[in-house]
Amino acid sequence: MTRATLDNGLRVVVSEDRSSPVVAVAVYYDVGFRSEPEGRTGFAHLFEHLMFQGSANLGKTEHFTQVQGNGGTLNGSTHLDYTNYYELMPSGALELALFLEADRMRSVALTQENLDNQVAVVQNEIRVNVMNRPYGGFPWILLPPVLYATFTNSHNGYGDFVDLESATLQDAQGFFDRYYAPGNAVLSVVGDVDPEEVLRLAAQHFGDIPARDVPARGDFAEPPPAGEVRHVHHDPLAPAPAVAVAWRVPDPADLEAYLPYVVLAEVLTDGDASRLQDRMLMKDRTATSIGGYLGIMGDPLDARDPTPFLIEVHHPAEVSADVVLATVDEELARLAADGLDDAELARTVARMRARYLREVDPVLGRAQAMAVCEQQRGRAELVNEVPGLLDAVTREQVQAAAATLRGDRAVLELRPGGAA
Amino acid sequence: MTAPATRAIPAPGAPRPQKLPTVAERVLDNGLRVLAVRRPGVPLVELRLRIPFAGKGAAHTARGQLLGDTLLSGTDRRSAERLAADLQGLGGSLSASVDADRLSIGGSALSASLGGLLDLLAEVLTSAAYPKDEVAGERDRLVQELAIYRSQPGVIAREALLSRLYGDHPYGRELPTADDVAAVKAGQLRSLHGKRVAPAGSVLVLVGDLSPARALGLVEGAMAGWTAAGSAVLTPPVPAVVPGPAVLVDRPGAVQTSIRLAGPAPVRTHPDHAALTLANLVLGGYFSSRWVANIREDKGYTYSPHSGVEHPPGGSRLTLATDVATDVTAPALVETLYELGRIATLPVTQAELDQARRYATGTLALSTASQAGLASTLSALTAAGLGLDWLREHPRAMAGVTVDAALEAAATYLAPERLVTVLVGDAAVVADPVARVLPLERG
Numbered sequence: 001m002t003r004a005t006l007d008n009g010l011r012v013v014v015s016e017d018r019s020s021p022v023v024a025v026a027v028y029y030d031v032g033f034r035s036e037p038e039g040r041t042g043f044a045h046l047f048e049h050l051m052f053q054g055s056a057n058l059g060k061t062e063h064f065t066q067v068q069g070n071g072g073t074l075n076g077s078t079h080l081d082y083t084n085y086y087e088l089m090p091s092g093a094l095e096l097a098l099f100l101e102a103d104r105m106r107s108v109a110l111t112q113e114n115l116d117n118q119v120a121v122v123q124n125e126i127r128v129n130v131m132n133r134p135y136g137g138f139p140w141i142l143l144p145p146v147l148y149a150t151f152t153n154s155h156n157g158y159g160d161f162v163d164l165e166s167a168t169l170q171d172a173q174g175f176f177d178r179y180y181a182p183g184n185a186v187l188s189v190v191g192d193v194d195p196e197e198v199l200r201l202a203a204q205h206f207g208d209i210p211a212r213d214v215p216a217r218g219d220f221a222e223p224p225p226a227g228e229v230r231h232v233h234h235d236p237l238a239p240a241p242a243v244a245v246a247w248r249v250p251d252p253a254d255l256e257a258y259l260p261y262v263v264l265a266e267v268l269t270d271g272d273a274s275r276l277q278d279r280m281l282m283k284d285r286t287a288t289s290i291g292g293y294l295g296i297m298g299d300p301l302d303a304r305d306p307t308p309f310l311i312e313v314h315h316p317a318e319v320s321a322d323v324v325l326a327t328v329d330e331e332l333a334r335l336a337a338d339g340l341d342d343a344e345l346a347r348t349v350a351r352m353r354a355r356y357l358r359e360v361d362p363v364l365g366r367a368q369a370m371a372v373c374e375q376q377r378g379r380a381e382l383v384n385e386v387p388g389l390l391d392a393v394t395r396e397q398v399q400a401a402a403a404t405l406r407g408d409r410a411v412l413e414l415r416p417g418g419a420a
Numbered sequence: 421m422t423a424p425a426t427r428a429i430p431a432p433g434a435p436r437p438q439k440l441p442t443v444a445e446r447v448l449d450n451g452l453r454v455l456a457v458r459r460p461g462v463p464l465v466e467l468r469l470r471i472p473f474a475g476k477g478a479a480h481t482a483r484g485q486l487l488g489d490t491l492l493s494g495t496d497r498r499s500a501e502r503l504a505a506d507l508q509g510l511g512g513s514l515s516a517s518v519d520a521d522r523l524s525i526g527g528s529a530l531s532a533s534l535g536g537l538l539d540l541l542a543e544v545l546t547s548a549a550y551p552k553d554e555v556a557g558e559r560d561r562l563v564q565e566l567a568i569y570r571s572q573p574g575v576i577a578r579e580a581l582l583s584r585l586y587g588d589h590p591y592g593r594e595l596p597t598a599d600d601v602a603a604v605k606a607g608q609l610r611s612l613h614g615k616r617v618a619p620a621g622s623v624l625v626l627v628g629d630l631s632p633a634r635a636l637g638l639v640e641g642a643m644a645g646w647t648a649a650g651s652a653v654l655t656p657p658v659p660a661v662v663p664g665p666a667v668l669v670d671r672p673g674a675v676q677t678s679i680r681l682a683g684p685a686p687v688r689t690h691p692d693h694a695a696l697t698l699a700n701l702v703l704g705g706y707f708s709s710r711w712v713a714n715i716r717e718d719k720g721y722t723y724s725p726h727s728g729v730e731h732p733p734g735g736s737r738l739t740l741a742t743d744v745a746t747d748v749t750a751p752a753l754v755e756t757l758y759e760l761g762r763i764a765t766l767p768v769t770q771a772e773l774d775q776a777r778r779y780a781t782g783t784l785a786l787s788t789a790s791q792a793g794l795a796s797t798l799s800a801l802t803a804a805g806l807g808l809d810w811l812r813e814h815p816r817a818m819a820g821v822t823v824d825a826a827l828e829a830a831a832t833y834l835a836p837e838r839l840v841t842v843l844v845g846d847a848a849v850v851a852d853p854v855a856r857v858l859p860l861e862r863g
Contacts, residue, residue, distance in 0.1 A: 019461055020789035021436035057427045061717055065708040069775035070432045071782015090782050092433030099430050120720025124676070128723050128743045132676045134571045192436065236673075239567040271513070272492070272504035282500065285557050288564040316564055347509035354511030354530050357462040362790035 001370070001381055002195035004202070008211035009183025010105075012202045013370050013380040014195040017363055023191030024367035025097040026086040027105070028375050030186075031179035032079045033157030034220055039166065042159010045078040046122050046167060047175050051085065052076065053114040055104035060114060063100055070096060078157065079297060081304045082375060088364045091192035095201050098187075102205040105182060110172050119164050126158050134237035138414050139244035139312055140296050146231045147246050147308055147410035150222045181212035188371035188380070191363040220306060224248035230411040234419040240288070242414040243321040244312040245328065247405045249294065251305035253377070259389055260397035261309050262300045265292040266348050267340060267398060268331065269311065273347070275331045276311070286319045286327060301386070302372040309405060321413045336403035345395050353387040438785050440808050441794065444632030446640070450647055451620035454639045455798060456632040459791050464511075465534045465628035465635075466795035469525040469541070470803050472621045472652035473518055474590065479603075481520075482596035483612050486555070486604050488518035489562055491525075491613075493554035496547040500554055503540065510536045514544070520590040521655045521733050522803070523617065528792070531629040538642035545646050548613055555606040563598045570595070573671065573743070573844055577678040580669050581739070581842040585682055589658050591734055614648065621652025623802050627795035658684075658735035665859035666841035668851055677749040677845030678741075679756065683838050685729045685736040688804060694817035695829035696729065696738075701776035702768045702826070703727055703759060703834060704740055708775065711740070711759050721745060721752045731804060738833055746846055750853035757836050757857070764835040767823045781815045 002014040036043045054060045067074040072089030085104075087097045130136035141156050148154040187206065189198045224247075250257035268276045269292030280287040292311045294300035313324050360366040360383060370380040444456045473484060492514060494500040507514055512529030514537075529537040569575050579595065586592035624643075626635050661684050686692040697705075704711030704727035715721045725742035740760075744752040788794040788811065801810055832838075843854065847862065854860055 017461075019459070020785070021438050022786055022789045057429065061708065061713065065775065066429065068706055068708045068779045071435065071778050071785070073783060073786065088786055090432070090435040090785065092435050095430045096432045099427070103427070117717065117720045121716055121723055124721070124743070124745055125723040127676045127745060132573055132674055132743065134568065237571060239571045240564060271508055273501050273508055278501055281561065282554065282557060285560065288561050288568070314564075314568065316560075343509075344505075347505055350511040350530070351508045351513065354464060354528065357464055358528060358792065361462040361464065362793070 002199065003380065004199050006182065006203060006207050008207070008209055009181070009214060010206050010209070011186045011374055012199060013186065013188050013374050014193070014198045015190045015366060015370065016193060016195055017190055017366070018192050021091045021192045022088060022363060023091040023094050023097070023189065023193050024086065024088050024364040025094070025101060026084055026188045026364070026367040026371045027101045028082050028084045028186045028188070028371040029180055030081070030184045030217070030375055031083055032081045033155070034080050034152050035179065035218055036155070038151050039163060040171060041155045041163045042122065042157065043163070043167060043171065043175065044083055045157060045159065046118060046164060047172060048076045048078045048083050049118040049122055050110060050115065050172055051104050051108055053118065054109035056107040056109065057103050058100065063104070066096060066100055072097070079299065079302065080157065082302065082372065084368065084371065086364060086368065094189070094193055094198065098201050098205045101187070102209065105180060105185065105206065106209045108176050108180070110169050112169060115167065115169060115172065119167065122159070122164060123161060130158060134235060134239065135242065135414065138235070138242060139310065139412055142233050142414070143244050143246055143310070143410060143412045144296060146229055146412050147225065148222060148306070152218065152220050153222060153306060177212065178215050181214055182206065182209050183211060183214040186371045186375045188367040188374065190367040190370065220304065222306060225408050225410055228407055228409055228411060230413070232413045232415060235414050235416060236418045238414060238416040240314060240317055241321065241416055242312065242314045243324050244310060244412045245325060245409055246308035246310045247409045248306055249309045252301070252303065252307060253305065255389060260393050260401040262294050263345070263348060263352065263390065263393045264398050264401045265294060265309060266352055267335070267344065268292045270348065270351065275335065276328065279331060280313070280327055284327065286323055287313045287315045289314045302376065304376060317416070325411065332402050332405050335399060339395055339399040342395065345398065349390050349393065352390050356386050356390070435782070435785070440811060442632070443798070443808060444636055446636045448619065448640055448643060450643065452643055452646065453623045454626070454636055455623070455802060456626045456630065456635040457794065457798065458630055458632055459627050459794055460629045461791055463531045463629045464528055464791060465531045465537070465626055465630050466791045467527045467537065467541070468625040468795050468799035470623050470799060471523040471617060472521070472654055473523040473616055474521055474653045474655040476590065478593070478596065478600050481590070481593065482600035483604050483608055484518040485596050486559060486562060486601060487609050487612055488516045488523060489558045490550055490555050490609060491516040491544060491548050493558065494549045494551050495543045496549050497543060500551070507540060512537050514541065520594055534626070534630060534635065535638050535642070538638055542642040542646055545617055550606045550609040550613070552606045555609060559601060559604060562601050566595060566598055566601065573674065573676070573678050576669060576671065577680050577842060577844045580667060580844065581680045581682055581840070584667055584840050584842055585661055585737065586658055589734065590655065591658055591732065615650045616653070618648040618650030618652070619643065619646050620650070623799065625795055625799040625802065627798065628791045655732070655734035661840060663838055663840055665861040666843060666854065668847055668854065668860055668862055669842065669844040670847035670862070671844050672846055672848065674844070674846045675746055676743045677746055677843055677850055678743050679749070679752065680739060680741050680842045681756070681839045682737055682739040683833065683840065685738040685833055687736050688731060688806060688810070692829050692832065694814065695821045695825040696833050697780055698773055698776045698818060698821050699763060699768065699826045699830040699834060700727055700729055700738060701780060702772045703763050703830070706779055708779070710763070711756065714759060715742065715744070715752055715755050719755065721748045733804070746849055749843070749845060749850040750857050753854060753857050760834055760836040760839070763830045765831070767827045770823055773821070773823055773826055777818050777821070780818055784811060784814065
């Protein structure tokens with residue numbers, strides 16, 4: 001891995017992989033839902049759309065035509081703690097990809113017409129992914145207001161329609177100026193490239209973007225729920241109930257304290273041999289599907305504190321949410337009391353390691369993992385160390401983690417049909 | 421401060437030619453065709469097995485679906501839980517699913533565990549037990565899942581579209597009914613497995629950090645006992661599509677209308693295929709297309725319009741799909757029909773054609789740039805009777821497509837009068853305006 005920091009503060013990480021003639025370029029800005037001000041829910045995501053609407057040397061949609069018209073694919077996405085933009089291209093197009101990212105980092109071009117258009121597009125994105133489908137926003141939009149008390153952590157990152165329609169060009173320019181400073185970003189490049197050449201081209205294209213102040217990161221801290229906080233959501237489109245339960249976990253910055261929870265989630269829910277699947281899907285038949293993961297968006301290694309451990313269960317109407325929760329509690333208590341044996345831990349970690357390797361085999365997956373590790377932990381190298389860190393998690397740590405998941409938690413029940 | 425100077429967009433260098441990986445191939449004595457490709461990178465192996473599994477009738481659909489769900493629910497030597505735990509221990513996974521054409525088993529494992537993965541796979545293929553209890557549990561679960569699945573507007577639209585396109589052909593009803601699933605017995609699954617989970621006509625693909633010769637040897641050893649005598653049953657060709665009035669499926673209160681248009685498309689080896697690939701891209705096959713520019717980036721009617729060509733073995737099809745805000749359903753249809761009519765009657769520009777060609781050629785190379793991507797691509801091509809050579813032949817064919825050829829393909833396959841249309845939305849709001857645009861019947 002090769003790295004550099006440009007004079008304007010942009011961090012660059014590069015990894016060479018000659019197995020295919022392709023290159024992945026990813027730019028991560030250190031801003032997400034949690035940095036949105038009140039009255040502007042959904043703004044970080046709306047702004048992500050605006051970054052595709054043109055810049056100093058590129059017209060509306062030209063970013064797309066330049067990438068796709070040269071044989072590449074691209075996208076962007078907005079998360080709690082970052083917004084990313086990426087291209088996967090034939091390696092001959094490395095410089096083009098860097099130029100395109102630099103151009104919009106230097107100066108996004110904002111017009112009222114494009115803003116209005118993208119507000120409408122985002123509203124349709126919310127309709128298709130949330131409003132027009134059963135279980136829309138379950139649990140990623142619906143659970144945070146139960147788990148958290150502050151606006152920062154609890155609000156809907158897709159945004160309220162009124163807030164989206166209230167967004168102005170001034171808001172957008174202000175957001176860009178504040179959060180899209182080169183010093184608030186990481187550029188990650190992986191693929192069929194010479195790392196020194198990448199650093200040279202990065203300096204050439206990004207180097208003259210003026211440095212701007214990097215905003216101090218907001219304080220997202222808040223206490224965990226005291227006792228059980230419970231909410232019932234009525235979903236008129238859903239044919240069957242579901243329940244999600246979430247506990248706060250240690251700050252992911254402390255990997256030694258945090259990773260046992262990541263392993264615990266798999267011990268409970270990964271595959272037919274996992275504790276909850278075996279018990280609820282195969283033996284009790286009290287569930288139709290079970291998921292367990294870290295992070296509201298299932299992003300164990302790319303969310304900052306505070307972040308939850310989450311279990312979601314779809315269950316038949318004949319089974320109450322209380323029965324589901326009691327079973328989860330029983331299995332957690334059993335783990336906390338009796339622990340697990342070496343074989344169970346070893347097979348669980350074996351698959352986690354393999355799955356992680358599978359994620360970082362494609363150059364784009366690796367570029368993304370490197371970028372977020374560099375951004376949140378200052379160490380892109382962590383990508384190579386994750387398998388070893390998972391191996392180092394002990395039975396005792398997993399057992400101790402299970403023992404902490406008790407009554408201080410958020411429960412979201414989803415019931416089919418309208419409110420009574 | 422002076423205005424920033426205009427900067428020239430750098431031209432990309434010529435693509436580095438991609439060496440096609442070498443495929444080691446063997447047909448075993450039992451008829452199983454095995455392909456192995458070394459693609460180092462991470463120390464994993466990807467596995468794809470396709471077993472032809474076509475059949476007629478609603479009962480077959482229900483049994484096939486449940487067979488896929490219970491194939492891994494234990495063998496005569498291992499319980500479901502033991503099998504899952506042993507797979508996990510290999511850093512591995514296996515999953516199975518059945519559609520109208522085939523039983524697909526996909527998986528991966530740490531490359532050091534390839535032998536173990538193959539042994540477990542062979543055990544499943546030769547002695548899956550379909551225990552009564554597990555089958556009953558999965559059967560109830562499938563009934564619940566079907567209800568959830570069928571509550572999704574995308575699934576409602578797909579079922580209506582496929583039924584409209586294919587009627588009684590197996591493609592016309594991909595999913596079983598809850599009643600048909602509830603009637604399935606464990607013994608029927610064991611019997612179906614015995615008849616149809618056979619090596620003849622099946623293809624196993626392995627890609628990853630492996631030695632092809634050694635991998636073929638491991639497969640030969642592991643699969644020697646898979647001797648089921650069944651013969652492959654292939655999907656019958658789909659009937660001709662009969663265009664007619666649009667079908668509207670009522671979904672009261674829906675905030676969007678799901679719009680789908682579809683029609684037949686040429687198979688990959690057809691002389692029209694390359695030209696249609698490019699015409700479809702210009703129309704709506706990628707973000708930089710006319711349809712996206714029109715109904716998303718200009719009008720804001722929708723989030724993700726897309727048109728694409730699929731190649732199921734019974735017959736290829738072209739599908740346009742978009743979900744639009746309810747109040748702009750008819751205007752969105754107007755623009756959609758306009759774009760279809762335009763591309764079917766007027767030539768695309770040379771620049772549009774060249775851009776689509778570079779996209780199609782470049783992304784074809786991207787699709788094989790990971791172990792998983794290469795395994796899936798090789799498996800799909802092999803099932804279609806093609807080899808990796810196609811990754812070279814298709815770009816060559818596209819290179820020869822002229823503006824006139826693209827127009828001819830568009831006239832043949834994209835003309836709106838040749839497509840069927842299905843809408844899922846709030847009929848009380850959208851039926852009248854839509855009926856002003858095209859003939860409409862209630863679904």
